[in-house]
Amino acid sequence: MYGFDEITGNGQIIKNFESAMFHGRVSHAYILSGQFGSGKKLIAKSFAKALECEKGIGLACGVCSACKTFDSDNNPDIFYVKPTKTKALGADDIREQVLKQVDIKQYRYRYKIFIIENADKMTVAAQNVFLKTLEEPPGYAVFLLLAENSELFLPTVLSRCVTFKIRPLGSEQVAEYMVKNRGILREEAFFLAEYAGGSIGKAIKLSEDEEFGLMREDITDRLFALRDIDLATALMWAKEMEKYKDNPEMLDIIYMWYRDVLAAKKLGDEKYIIQKDKLQKIFAQAKKESNIGLGKTLSAVWQAKRQLGQNGNFLLTMEIMLMKIKES
């Protein structure tokens, strides 16, 4: 895992980095900044692995001892710096995990690499402690700082780092990644990618979340049957759905379902459908619905979402929503 070929998109960043490696101009510190799930950590790990590979510069061959120990998280020259006491990285964390380590030469491989997650959450004191190392880093040290907001770094820290801005990926690229590297079926991958809004991190999280998968099946089965049951039964569902009360994804699943049914109804082409794994059911339901009714349904789901967002009563909100859907 973690060769550059595994990274989707962001080709220019990889090119820049490879060129630095081949020309022996690897910087001591990089900031990889991008939103949650944009692939910062994957890129940082690929950098680290490529830097250490014993087969040759930038190879990340996967078979040498540097690569093997890297893959099993046992590479003695790679350090993951994390907060220990609070959510923020404090000055003590930097002293303990970076300063104490950095002056000791690397154990075995080419570099000693520190991957600092949530580096933008470093306190000002921590950044000032870190700055001393950044000003005079030993030749073998490389720092990879992962951040959502590079604006949070002190200018003195920023000016000593090479910053790469990681762009969020398109759904197509995320889907492709999920198929290739996670063995997810294409139809499902497409849905996950779209649902995760182009975030590989979120798509992976959802694919591993068994509860999410089961909830989605249950809810979409119910929605598919909703037209054919009476109102009393529909209202009973509100109670049964209480088990999903604390899952914020629930209403998004309902919304996504009707969104796809509307797309099927209006546009009639599967290329507009997000839930490619449910095409048959979506087109079948579209036949039973009207355009106006679907519009009303979507607005009812939207209202329910807003209601629950304002701590509205779950049962009541669900009952009203289901009633409106039945009527529309």
Ligand SMILES: [Zn+2]
């Ligand atoms: Zn290798």
